[in-house]
Amino acid sequence: MAEKEEGSSWIDPSLLVGLGLVAAGAIYYLASRRERERISVPIDNQSIELPGGVRISRYCVNEELLAYKYEDSRTLYEAFMRGKRVSNDGHCLGWRETKTSPYQWLTYSEVEERFMNFGSGLSKIGVAAGQETFLGVYSSNCIEWTIIEQSCHAYSRIVVALYDTLGPEAVAHIINQAAIECIVCHSSKVSGLISQVSNCPSLKKLITIGSEVSEDEKKAAADVGLELFTFQEVEEQGKEHRAEPVLPTPNDITTICYTSGTTGLPKGVILTHGNVIANVSGMCKHIEESIVLSPSDCHISFLPLAHMMERCVQAIVFMNGLKLGYMFGDIKNLVNDIQVLKPTIFISVPRLLNRIYDKVLSGVNSNKTKKWLFDTAFKSKLSEVKRGILRRDSIWDYIVFGNIQKLLGGNVRLIITGSAPISERVVYFYQVAFGCYIVEGYGQTETSSGCTMSLPADTTCGHVGPPVPSAKVKVVDVPDLNYFASNGEGEICFKGPSCTSGYFKEEEKTKALIDEDGWVHSGDIGKWLPNGTLKITDRVKHIFKLSQGLYIAPEKVENVCSRSPFIAQMFLYGDSLRSSCVAIVVPDEEVLMQWAGEHDKGGKSFEELCTDEEVKKAIFEDLYNVGKRDGLSSLEIPKAIELTSTAFSVENDLLTPTFKLKRPAARTKYMPDIVEMYSQLPA
Ligand SMILES: *[C@@H]1O[C@H](CO)[C@@H](O)[C@H](O)[C@H]1NC(C)=O
Ligand SMILES: *[C@@H]1O[C@H](CO)[C@@H](O)[C@H](O)[C@H]1NC(C)=O
Ligand SMILES: *[C@@H]1O[C@H](CO)[C@@H](O)[C@H](O)[C@H]1NC(C)=O
Ligand SMILES: *[C@@H]1O[C@H](CO)[C@@H](O)[C@H](O)[C@H]1NC(C)=O
Numbered sequence: 172m173a174e175k176e177e178g179s180s181w182i183d184p185s186l187l188v189g190l191g192l193v194a195a196g197a198i199y200y201l202a203s204r205r206e207r208e209r210i211s212v213p214i215d216n217q218s219i220e221l222p223g224g225v226r227i228s229r230y231c232v233n234e235e236l237l238a239y240k241y242e243d244s245r246t247l248y249e250a251f252m253r254g255k256r257v258s259n260d261g262h263c264l265g266w267r268e269t270k271t272s273p274y275q276w277l278t279y280s281e282v283e284e285r286f287m288n289f290g291s292g293l294s295k296i297g298v299a300a301g302q303e304t305f306l307g308v309y310s311s312n313c314i315e316w317t318i319i320e321q322s323c324h325a326y327s328r329i330v331v332a333l334y335d336t337l338g339p340e341a342v343a344h345i346i347n348q349a350a351i352e353c354i355v356c357h358s359s360k361v362s363g364l365i366s367q368v369s370n371c372p373s374l375k376k377l378i379t380i381g382s383e384v385s386e387d388e389k390k391a392a393a394d395v396g397l398e399l400f401t402f403q404e405v406e407e408q409g410k411e412h413r414a415e416p417v418l419p420t421p422n423d424i425t426t427i428c429y430t431s432g433t434t435g436l437p438k439g440v441i442l443t444h445g446n447v448i449a450n451v452s453g454m455c456k457h458i459e460e461s462i463v464l465s466p467s468d469c470h471i472s473f474l475p476l477a478h479m480m481e482r483c484v485q486a487i488v489f490m491n492g493l494k495l496g497y498m499f500g501d502i503k504n505l506v507n508d509i510q511v512l513k514p515t516i517f518i519s520v521p522r523l524l525n526r527i528y529d530k531v532l533s534g535v536n537s538n539k540t541k542k543w544l545f546d547t548a549f550k551s552k553l554s555e556v557k558r559g560i561l562r563r564d565s566i567w568d569y570i571v572f573g574n575i576q577k578l579l580g581g582n583v584r585l586i587i588t589g590s591a592p593i594s595e596r597v598v599y600f601y602q603v604a605f606g607c608y609i610v611e612g613y614g615q616t617e618t619s620s621g622c623t624m625s626l627p628a629d630t631t632c633g634h635v636g637p638p639v640p641s642a643k644v645k646v647v648d649v650p651d652l653n654y655f656a657s658n659g660e661g662e663i664c665f666k667g668p669s670c671t672s673g674y675f676k677e678e679e680k681t682k683a684l685i686d687e688d689g690w691v692h693s694g695d696i697g698k699w700l701p702n703g704t705l706k707i708t709d710r711v712k713h714i715f716k717l718s719q720g721l722y723i724a725p726e727k728v729e730n731v732c733s734r735s736p737f738i739a740q741m742f743l744y745g746d747s748l749r750s751s752c753v754a755i756v757v758p759d760e761e762v763l764m765q766w767a768g769e770h771d772k773g774g775k776s777f778e779e780l781c782t783d784e785e786v787k788k789a790i791f792e793d794l795y796n797v798g799k800r801d802g803l804s805s806l807e808i809p810k811a812i813e814l815t816s817t818a819f820s821v822e823n824d825l826l827t828p829t830f831k832l833k834r835p836a837a838r839t840k841y842m843p844d845i846v847e848m849y850s851q852l853p854a
Pocket of ligand 2: 540
């Protein structure tokens with residue numbers, strides 16, 4: 172016995188364990204080694220070019236655009252009914268009563284019961300069914316929003332969303348232009364609306380969601396001749412007096428979507444059921460080879476329903492019988508909601524994706540061991556991602572990325588982003604750390620038309636993919652700016668069943684939007700890449716000219732410069748009488764604070780650092796180097812910068828609700844800085 176033990180003791184048991192692990196690791200590696208996902212679209216030739224430089228999706232059958240995906244879902248009402256059927260009447264809408272409670276669910280038929288009641292109740296209180304009625308909706312996202320919208324589908328009423336960032340003047344303009352008689356609003360909006368009544372003679376009824384309306388408000392409403400109802404009252408009325416549905420056709424209008432743009436009063440984009448169905452059918456078809464949506468998929472709704480992006484995504488959800496959970500309260504609680512709901516699809520804007528990315532990285536960077544492990548893991552997985560392999564079953568997912576994945580609940584398999592450009596490092600981060608698809612769409616919230624979208628299986632960045640099956644896309648000459656379609660570059664135009672027929676009651680503006688041949692002109696500049704994808708370069712209306720006659724595309728320059736880790740946001744400005752550009756920069760707080768710590772400025776606050784000349788110099792140098800490295804000409808790179816610690820935001824009126832910089836507002840606000848910078852520069 173003893174001998175035997177001694178005889179075998181030359182092998183250290185821990186070595187055996189170690190060898191075992193290596194062997195297991197090797198077998199595991201071989202077993203799980205992956206190849207690029209195979210799809211029918213050649214990844215180096217993603218779109219079909221028709222005569223006239225028009226491009227379409229390779230998923231188009233016989234070169235025809237897709238108007239709808241399912242014969243039985245040609246209106247949004249039918250789409251909901253399809254969802255009820257394919258989910259076998261599964262969970263439809265979820266919400267949380269408080270910020271710690273679990274999600275509760277309504278099934279598809281429960282939602283149907285409620286929207287049929289609400290739609291009937293509207294008729295009962297005198298809001299007619301049919302295309303003559305424009306129903307205002309003025310609330311943040313909640314299950315009532317869906318019930319209202321679906322009730323409009325079932326009774327052919329037209330939804331008009333109102334939202335705060337428009338400002339009171341714009342809200343009054345919309346009520347008047349659409350002659351809105353009834354608004355369903357959150358109770359917090361009641362007093363604001365009462366004060367508008369004298370400017371809005373059409374307005375007669377308010378239906379309130381949320382907390383009770385106070386006695387004072389009730390009286391104030393009565394004094395100005397407004398009838399007040401609660402949401403529940405209307406549902407109860409409808410339950411007792413159920414009206415026959417008035418089902419829409421594909422050509423009926425579903426919504427007038429007002430968009431604020433960067434200047435002037437908002438314009439209402441007319442969208443039919445057919446437009447939205449084409450839009451969502453196109454998107455589903457586009458991703459289908461990689462991702463088949465099924466009732467087990469779940470979406471978390473937090474982007475404002477007043478914009479078409481979220482509404483279109485909800486249409487996808489219902490058409491395919493998915494589950495939809497609402498965020499509780501505000502965005503501060505979002506991460507917790509996500510962890511409880513565990514969504515599988517995540518629709519976001521770059522701003523939020525950037526914030527999560529920054530948060531993860533600052534956690535990682537705070538600990539040397541963690542950072543080393545993360546960097547090693549990241550490198551290893553990134554090389555796979557670059558070869559088109561996405562997964563979350565690698566050894567690194569167990570050791571390093573698992574906890575990061577839990578941040579978004581652990582089940583996300585598709586991230587969709589749009590409305591603003593997203594940087595390459597952020598896209599790679601999500602592909603690596605979450606092992607999920609991330610697709611970037613390009614379309615116009617303005618016209619709800621488009622669009623192009625990157626294919627899930629294409630892991631590369633720097634483009635917005637090929638056209639979706641519901642749209643034709645081309646670029647046209649912009650001779651002033653030296654863009655020629657013959658070089659594959661110019662103003663992006665769309666055409667197809669998802670495109671709007673124009674702006675509501677705005678003939679002139681509609682003519683400027685849609686040309687005689689039916690092409691919607693986007694105002695954006697794009698370029699076709701050799702692999703058939705589109706790259707967005709800038710907005711026509713933002714481009715400016717310097718005194719030596721050179722045109723500068725500010726968004727392009729800002730996007731390149733923002734690759735400097737120091738820069739969170741930037742506003743580039745050029746005076747046509749000067750030969751150089753200047754810029755206002757919002758530094759990245761975390762990066763700057765860390766840099767300050769390493770450069771003997773640890774005691775200073777972020778605000779103080781933003782006024783520090785040395786800091787400015789360091790940031791300027793980095794910006795310059797990044798600009799040079801990534802191909803900007805020396806005239807495109809600003810010659811002077813000024814720092815500000817105040818981020819550009821929707822609240823301070825420097826961003827549009829879809830997070831685009833409002834250039835005229837930024838110019839006004841920063842004019843003193845601009846004048847100061849130019850005074851230091853040679854003419
Ligand atoms: C892309 O595909 C088209 C056919 O759709 C073909 O004519 C063209 O030569 C291809 N281009 C490249 C670069 O392979
Ligand atoms: C850094 O992270 C490692 C691994 O997670 C942990 O063991 C260690 O305690 C951390 N060090 C510090 C200083 O927090
Ligand atoms: C659908 O509409 C959304 C929101 O307006 C837009 O961003 C997207 O580009 C559109 N997609 C298609 C396929 O038309
Ligand atoms: C498509 O072309 C662009 C620009 O040449 C490149 O950055 C990207 O990696 C390409 N994507 C694929 C999948 O080939």
